[in-house]
Amino acid sequence: MAEPRSPLFLERGSYRQRRLMDAIRLLVILGAVLWMIPLLWPSGAGPQEGHEGIPMSRALLYIFGVWVVLIAACYGLARGVQKLPDSTDDTGEV
Template sequence: MAEPRSPLFLERGSYRQRRWMDALRLLVVLGVVLWMIPLLWPSGSVTGEGISMSRALLYIFGVWVLLILACYGLARRSHRLPEGDDEGGEA
């Protein structure tokens, strides 16, 4: 019979650092989704009611700048947290 497992305990600092790193990874997916939105806009080549190219470029570069700022903020926040994994000495 298998022994019952004890619950996995993670220190608060290392747990928070892992969640911030997960947020950084999720930011990539969010960026791809936001950059795909202009593909759903009407083209306007036939009806003339589409989004202009200048507005689409403003959107793309606006999303790009916001992703850079979000990544910078999350990276600074994750480096400020204490690292709990390196203090124990065990792998």
């Protein structure tokens, strides 16, 4: 007869550190998706009459705005990871 397994317990600090690292990894994908959005905007050149395209200045402001927000988010998440205590696993390694 198999012994009942004890529930898996993760320290709160190591759990949060792992989730913050996952968020940092997903931030790259989010940034790529946000930078692709201007490709979906109407360009103004085409068979559609009466549709003006998005000005290039507005598209550039969007691109650099997303860039600044991504930098701020990375900085905030990195600071959050640094504030958490270092966790050690069962082998004693960090």
